[in-house]
Amino acid sequence: MLDLIxxxxxxxVVNPEKAKMPKHIAMTVGGLGRWTRKSGEDLKEAHRKxxxxxxxxxxxxxxxxxxxxTLYLINSNVKSVAEFPQIMxxxxxxxxxxxxxxxxxxxxxKISILGKWYDLPGRVVEPIKRVxxxxxxxxxxxxxxxxxxxxxxxxVDACRLIVRxxxxxxxxxxxxxxxxxxxxxYSSYFLPPEIIxxxxxxxxxxxxxxxxxxxxxxxxxxxLWLDFREKDxxxxxxxxxxxxxxx
Numbered sequence: 001m002l003d004l005i006x007x008x009x010x011x012x013v014v015n016p017e018k019a020k021m022p023k024h025i026a027m028t029v030g031g032l033g034r035w036t037r038k039s040g041e042d043l044k045e046a047h048r049k050x051x052x053x054x055x056x057x058x059x060x061x062x063x064x065x066x067x068x069x070t071l072y073l074i075n076s077n078v079k080s081v082a083e084f085p086q087i088m089x090x091x092x093x094x095x096x097x098x099x100x101x102x103x104x105x106x107x108x109x110k111i112s113i114l115g116k117w118y119d120l121p122g123r124v125v126e127p128i129k130r131v132x133x134x135x136x137x138x139x140x141x142x143x144x145x146x147x148x149x150x151x152x153x154x155x156v157d158a159c160r161l162i163v164r165x166x167x168x169x170x171x172x173x174x175x176x177x178x179x180x181x182x183x184x185x186y187s188s189y190f191l192p193p194e195i196i197x198x199x200x201x202x203x204x205x206x207x208x209x210x211x212x213x214x215x216x217x218x219x220x221x222x223x224l225w226l227d228f229r230e231k232d233x234x235x236x237x238x239x240x241x242x243x244x245x246x247x
Contacts, residue, residue: 021064021065021066021237022193022195022240022244023066023068023191023194024066024068024069024070024190024191024192024193025066025068025069025070025193025194025197025236025237026069026070026071026072026193026196026197026208026209026213026216027057027070027072027196027198028071028072028196028197028199028205028206028208028225029050029053029071029072029073029199029225030198030199030200030201030202030225031199031200031201031202031223031224031225031226032046032047032050032224032225032226033046034200034201034224035224035225035226035227038224043083043086044083044086044087044089046226047083047086047087047091048090048093048094049226050073050090050225050226051073051090051091051093052094052097053225053226054071054094054098054143054145055097055098055101055103057069057071057143058101058103058104058143059103060230060233061109061141061143062103062107062141064233064237066141067142068141068142068143068190068191068193069142069143069144070143070144070145070187070190070209071143071144071145071146072146072149072206072208072209073145073146073147073149074087074091074115074146074147074148074149075148075149075150075206076116076148076149076153078148079148088120088121088123088124089123091147092123092124092127095124095127095128095130095131096127098111098127098131099127099131104135104143105134105135107140107141108138108139108140108141109135109138109141109142109143110135110136110137110138110139110141110142110143111131111135111143111145112132112142112143112144112145112189113132113144113145113146113147114144114145114146114147114149114154114186114187115147115148115149115150115154115186116149116153117147117148119148120147120148128147142190144187144190146208149186150207151206151207151208151210151211152207152210154185154186154187154210154211155181155185157184157185157186158181158184158211159181159184161184162176162181162184181211182211182212185211185212187209187212190212192212192213192216193209193212193213193216194216194217195216195217195218195236195237195239195240195244196208196209196213196216196217196218196219197219197221197233197236198218198220198221199221199223199224199225200223200224200225203220205218217239217240217243217244219239219240221236
């Protein structure tokens with residue numbers, strides 16, 4: 001029944017008379033702790049299912065024909081949590097599974113990882129490298145996964161790159177502008193998100209796409225990540241369509 005409702009709502013959203021779909025949707029992964037308390041399952045299982053949920057988002061991306069989706073999966077504090085080894089095990093398994101996802105390869109979805117993923121354990125880094133390498137030439141759809149990510153650090157890293165280039169090329173300091181910083185952040189190749197969907201019950205974005213988000217609509221879904229369904233994405237898209245032209 002829920003799928004039927006979602007399909008009916010989807011038809012309304014993609015109706016040619018409606019505003020166009022957003023080209024870039026960003027989403028947070030929120031409410032895992034609350035979900036474990038509600039479900040009675042442990043945090044290890046929550047993370048396993050949370051990463052697996054990405055494959056549902058891929059299906060939604062294709063169904064709604066959204067060119068770019070960016071997901072905030074793991075923040076830069078991950079190494080400090082007690083469950084770090086279990087999270088890494090779940091993340092490694094997820095990327096190995098993603099290598100066999102038919103939707104990715106059939107629809108030529110390029111997978112990019114934003115953040116300092118390369119500082120994670122080798123059992124995670126290796127399958128991430130494989131996924132990125134095997135999808136690097138795809139350009140039909142783009143799925144960005146923020147892993148070991150911090151929005152402030154993204155800007156700091158961009159500044160470091162610009163300073164290095166300036167020292168080597170003797171770039172005029174006055175030439176540093178918004179566009180130059182954009183060209184040097186992790187998401188330099190992608191247009192900013194038109195809408196950020198906040199899952200979970202919190203109201204903070206925790207620096208998600210800090211440079212790229214000043215003009216993004218923010219939709220607080222109130223739905224836990226693991227409970228997020230296609231009908232919830234439909235609601236977010238309708239919110240975007242109804243509000244995108246408002247100042």
